[in-house]
Amino acid sequence: MNCTRFYSSLIAFVLLFTGLGAGYAQQLDSMVNLYGERYPQEKVYVHFDKPAYNTGETIWFKAYIFSGIIPSPISRNFYVELIDPSGKVLQQKVLPVYEASSAGSFDLPANLPPTVIFRAYTTWMLNFDTSFLYSKIIRILNKTGVSAPGTTAATTPAAKQTAAKQPAAAATAAASSSTPAVSLRFFPEGGDLVTGLESVVAVKVTDEFGLPVSANGSIKDASGATVATFGTVHDGMGRFSIEPQAGKTYYAEWQDEKKQTHKTNLPAAKSTGVVLQCASSGSREAFIIKRSQESPDNLKTLYLLGYFNSQVVYKARLNLQQNFMVSGSIPLEGIPTGMIQMTLFDADWKPLAERIAFVNKEDYFFTTRVVPTIKNTDRRGKNSLVIDVPDTLRSNLSISITDAGLSKADPDADNIVSHLLLSGDLRGYINNPYYYFTGNDDTVRSHLDLVMLTNGWRRFKWDDLAAGKLPVIKYPHENYLSLNINLTGVLPSQVPKNTQINVFLQAKDSSRQLFFLSMDSTGKFKQDGLVFFDTVSVFYQFNNNKHLANKAVVNFTNGTYKGAVAVKPDSAWRVPMPLDTSLLNRGRFFASEAERLKPELEKKVKVLETVTVKAKQKSKQQVMDEKYTSGLFTGGDATTFDLTDDPSAMGAYNIFSYLQGRVAGLQITTGGGGSQLQWRGATPSLFLNEMPVDVTAIENIPVTDIAYVKAFRPPFFGAMGGGAGGAIAIYTKKGGDVSSSATNVGGLDKTKLTGYAAPKEFYSPDYSKELAQNELPDIRTTLYWVPYILTDKNNHKVTLQFYNNDVTKRIRIILEGMNEDGQLTRVEKIIE
CATH class of the missing domain: 2.60.40.10 (Immunoglobulins)
Structure with a gap:
């Protein structure tokens, strides 16, 4: 298709603009175009290996990031979260963006509610309407099935068309x-x-x-x-x-x-006003506009703007001085598949009515062939398939191969085509959105127009645009990870103007990066555009003031967004009705098999284990307790945390965000008024190096300066008033508090820095080889997962091989992806 999706602005004039109206038109016209050029909106679609999971399994996912109708060139960091129905964040990860996409995984613990919410976004998306952040309900199965609807806080209506998000009369x-x-x-x-x-x-x-x-x-x-x-x-x-x-x-x-x-x-009718009616007519979008017979002057001259992807493609001045009705049409030549928005204004350029319509040119698809060359559904049978993309454009694909019973689509199934072209741009819940792309006949188009009528999207605040106001960008573009260095505890006069810092980053594989950074005008040091995973050891030295590190606290951060630790529940986080009993039964079967085979699996794993010799020694907790605590703070009924060797602590906003959810019964909330703590109905006492302090003294301490934390369960008798809320004792680092894994470099000062979430490799057994692990039972539900299959004109065929498990008889293959022009593909096949 090449350039057909890169449309040129198409502007038609019904009448020439004159006078005051022309000035406003020009201003709104240019502001809409400026908005689209300077503030392109991103949207996310996520391909999962399957729609439902048993506890203990891994969620594999691949995200595709679009800006308008093309792969997004904007964001470099991708944020993913698992959230429970109450809004509590269970897990968070930051991943790099590659080819406008990102991939990762979540390991599911045993203690999960019947549903969790997968939420994904870029920080650029946080600058705009956050109701468009990607979220999806993930069903958690077990051997008895999911809980009945209505048992969790997520059983609220899916409709997002609240009064605040819809036109007043909707x-x-x-x-x-x-x-x-x-x-x-x-x-x-x-x-x-x-x-x-x-x-x-x-x-x-x-x-x-x-x-x-x-x-x-x-x-x-x-x-x-x-x-x-x-x-x-x-x-x-x-x-x-x-x-x-x-x-x-x-x-x-x-x-x-x-x-x-x-x-x-019914909603009450206005005594005077205008109505806007639209209908697709071949290569044009026809409209009829009617006003009341007795109307004020501001309703006798009207203006209509049509825009696609935040670019004005149509504008007209409508004269209703003599007639109460006017009709026209918007030419659709050059406009690709997607939604066109129409807004009607009065003579003073105040919005009166709005309508969205869907243009389906069927130009969004590129051909991908998935050809199974070897089919074998026997126990541990070998399978092979060829993926062929007969195109010269670069493509970016992902493929999941699963037990067909556990990958069956659920009632609110969405896929890469329907989400990026339709549901990702609308506020309302849409049932089975891919149906609207299964054909383009009159019936399907009529049904799709009902979706346009019942789901709203108001991207622009017209009063702000008329006044020349543009969005405030709180989160600018991110360029991968950053090495941000900030000095505290010293006066500006104590830091020489030309101060430089030499920094080594050493990864766990001993690879190193060296940086020589100069201080900027704000007294900080920064290097962006970095990519590293897990944690790295940071060794540093000031080259013209080697004693500065002894005077100042040197804080290192990676520049990523530190989100809220709790999320307000969304009305769309509902529990889906268990309509697909075959999926539920299949989930129960695999969960029951896992439970039945657990003793056999543990027995064989023990046989495979190498013999180790253990010597009795002090635990790390005992060592830290002896080093830091004294008196009433020694021992006790407490949950302890050693932060000197905990990579997750490095990414925490403060110590309270780190502790949130880690101590049973301790409730921590954060907000504009600071952190608030409660334990068994009372406020915990806080101690810093065993001296009583308040919340503000603790929450501003960098987590990198904290070595050890003890959370004493209520009551704690070492606190004033009997300690009915327990106590939290926080200890700052002493000399030698460095991870044992860090190798010293020339006596330099050192710390740790968290990078992107460590990648996990999908395990695919090779049963053609005699390996010890092949003796274990195989009840994998996901047989194969490849998040990145990249093709181009020189490499357009890819061959994949995988083995079946012990029980599956029907295998489902789902391939999705995009090419560099923004065209999409989806292939689904069954092997049986």
Whole structure:
């Protein structure tokens, strides 16, 4: 397709702009274009190896990052989190971005709720509407299956169309009946109902989980007379037309699919206003605009802007001085597949109505062939397949090969095509979004237009754009990891102007990097563009003041975003209804097999273990306790933390963010007012080097300066008042508190720095070889996972080989990816 997706701005004029209107038009026009050029929005799609997991398994994932309609050139760091339904962050990782993509894994512990939320984002995305951060519900299976819906805090409706996120007239009315879990929402096209003007109204009916419900009913006025009828035609959505009359109110009397009767009021109609109606017509998007017969002057001259990917592609001045209706169309030539937004303004450039429409040119796909050359579903059978991309463009692919029963799509299945072209750009929950890309006939287009009518997106704050205001960028572009060095504890006069610092970074494989850094105008040192994993040892020395390190505290950070330790639950974090019983049963089967084989597995693993000789010696906790504690702080009922050799501590924002979630019963919250602690209903006492202190004295201490922490369970009798809330004792480092793994370099000062999450390699057994580990039972649910398959004109074929497990008889292959032009691919095959 080459350049067809790189459209040129297409601007059509219905009438020439003149006078004051032209000035405003030019300003809004240029501001929208400037917004799109300077603040391109990123969106993320994540390919998982499968949609559901047993505890103890690994989540494998590959993320694709888009900006508009092309792979994003913006971000270099990628942030992923596992969150429980209450909003608590369970695990966090930072990963590098390569070829507008990133890949990693999460190991699942045994103690997990029935669902967890996978959230992913770049810091550039945090500058804008955070409701567009990627999140997905991950179901956690076990030998008895998932918990029933309604048992966790995540069982809230999926609909994201709250009043704050929708046009005012996109009213949501809960059904007033004995079954309030089913609700009906009305969405007047363009935003409002207006007295005397016929309007199209879309309806959306959902259950308490946000899933679609079929319904039909009639629209009646206050006297009970029927003025319209309606019925859902696809996924709980439908539409009807109504012309509201002055002084009348209307309601819907309807039945859901269980024959329960409901009554829901329509939103009130405005006495004067305009309505905007749209319909696709071949290569153009047609529109009709109507105003009230008796309208103020500001509704007799209107302006229409059409924009695609934050670029103005259409603008028109509409003269309604004599006529109350005008029609036109937006040419779609040169505009690729995606959403076009239309906003209607009055004569003073105040927004009146808004409509989104989907343009499907079917130009988003590139061909990828997945050809199995050897098929074998026998126990540990060998399989082989060839991936062929017959194109000269560079492509970036990922492939998952799994037990077919555990990779079956769930009701809210999304994939790379539907997410990057549709659901990733809309606020509302969309059921089975890929359906809208399975065809382009009149039926599918009509159903897709219902999605456009019932899901809103207001990217621009028009008042701000008219005033020339642009977004405040709190998080600028990141250039991979940084070596940030900050000096504290010394006066600026004590630091020579030309101070330089020499820094060695030494990785665990003994590889080194050397930097000579000069101090900037703010008194800091910085080097960005670095890539290193796990932790590195940092050796440093000031080259013109070797004693400066003894006077100052030298703080090293890696420049990554330190997010909040708790996340506000999202209404979309629902528990999906367990509709797919085959998936649940398959999950139970694998969990039960793992439990049954556990004794045999442990027995064989012990046989494979090498013999080790153990000598009794003091534990690290005993050594640290003897070195730091005294009196009442020695021993005791406490949870201890040795930070001198804990890589995760290096990335913590402060000691409280490090402790959050690590001590049973201790609750820690952070916010603008500082950290707050509670343990068994009381506030813990805080001690710094066994001296009582308050929260503010602790939370500003760099974590790199802390060696040892003891959290004493309530009560702690060494505190004032009996210590009903327990106590937290914090000890700063003494000499020699350096990881034993760090090798000294020429007597330089040293510390540690955390890098990207250490990569984990997917294990794929080779049963053609006689290896000891091949004696173990094999009940892997993911048979093969490759996050990066890169092709180009010189290398467009890739051959993969993998072995089946002991039990799978149907194998599912899912390949997804993108090419350098932003085209997408998805292939799904079954081997049986």
